[in-house]
Amino acid sequence: MKEKTEQYAWYYCEKYLWTKINCMNNMKKLSFLLILILGFQFVASGQTLDDKLKExxxxxxxxxxxxxxxxxxxxxxKDDNVVMAKGYGVRELGKPDKVDENTIFEIASNSKAFTTASLAILVDEKKLNWNDKVSKYLPDFQMYDPWVTSELTIRDLVSHRVGLDTFSGDLLWFNTTYTADDMLKRVRYLKPVSSFRTRYGYQNLMFVAAGKIVEKVSGKPWPVFVKERIMDQIGMTRSVTSINALPDNVARPHNESGGALRVLPQIKGANYEGAYGAVGVNASVADLSRWIRLQLGRGTFEGKRYFRVNNPTKCGSQI
Known part of the structure; x- marks a missing residue:
């Protein structure tokens, strides 16, 4: 039974690699690929850790x-140890600079996990509750349906179940000059496609709202809170929460739509600054391996607890 489980875990990781890259290719958005393989078991039948890492x-x-x-x-x-951290290829097409374990990548929507961890920290400090109404912290925030506005909780914001379609409202942030407040003022005009809490619909703007709640409760901007309360605490020394603060050794984005693979221009116009809470974190795999250890440790890193993992935040469960 154990061997079957271990074999399945490796099969899953293998399929993840291919699926991730295939998806990127089909979308015609081939860019740098950041892959984290999280704590899987190794096949026990005579294969050592070194053998598997070579594979x-x-x-x-x-x-x-x-x-x-x-x-x-x-x-x-594996077992709270980083057993591999390595780069492949180059940071920019046509240039010799190599990707290594310290190369910074935009991690895009993986930033959302930093927002929920920030909320979990504040829940632990009894400064808010997952079931608190959003209106308690953002009284001007409105959904299309007034009843949904009155019932919307923090739990709903981070559960992708508010009734909006997947990516609904994304044109409010991507390649705009809107601030987070500008975006949230316009959410009230987005018509739902399903009843409240009945269907999954992936959302960015709800995480922008969640990021604003982190600000309201903590008194610190979301980028500052994430940097001070998470990154600095666990030693993510090269990670930043703003593309305007990128260090050296950064991977450039690429695109192949409409022709050959090419380097994209600087992405500052994407407005990642305005959509913090949903996007915004830039990190290396060396740093993210520490983040993964915090997650696998259920909120504890090197003996210190940063947040408690309970039912609302359990991996794999519906928040």
């Missing part, structure tokens, strides 16, 4: 050759 390394090189991406990075955490 993963060979597989990663096959991925690079097959999909012709500029570069990627991999980190693997």
């Amino acid at each position: 993963i390394d060979a597989y990663a090189n096959t991925v690079m050759d097959t999909w012709r991406g500029p570069g990627m990075a991999i980190a693997i955490v």
Whole structure:
């Protein structure tokens, strides 16, 4: 039974690699690939950890050759230890600078987990509750339906179940100059496609609202709270919460839609600054391996607890 479980875990990771890259290719948005393989078991039948890591390394090189991406990075955490952290390829097409474990990538929507962790910290400090109404903290925030506005909780914001369609409202933030407040003022005009709490619909703007609640309760801007209360605490020394604060050794975005793979211009116009809470974190796999250890430790890192993992935040459950 154990061997079957371990084999399945490796199969899952393998399929994740291919699916992730295939999805990027189908969307015609081939960019740098950041991959974190999270704490899977290794096959026990005579295969050592070193054997498996060599297999993963060979597989990663096959991925690079097959999909012709500029570069990627991999980190693997096992038993609270980083057993692999390595870069492949280059940071920018046509230039020799290599990707390594310290290369900074935009992690896009993976930033949302930092928002929910921030909320969990504030819940632990008894400064808010998952079931608190959003109107308690953002009295001017309105959904299309006044009843939904009155019933909307923090739990709903981070559960993708408010009734809006997937990506509804994204044109309010991407490539605009809107601030977070500007975006949230316009949410009231977005018509739902399903009843409240009945269907999944992936949302960015609800996480912008969640980021604003972090600000309201903590008294600190979301980027500052995340940096001070999470990143600095666990040693994510190269990670930043603003593209205007990027250090050296940064992977550039690429695109192949409409022609050959090419380097994209500076992405500051994407308005990641305005949509903080949903996006905004930039990190390396070396730093993110520490984040993964915090997650696998259920809110505890190197003996210190930063937040409690309870039913509302349990991995794999519906918040």
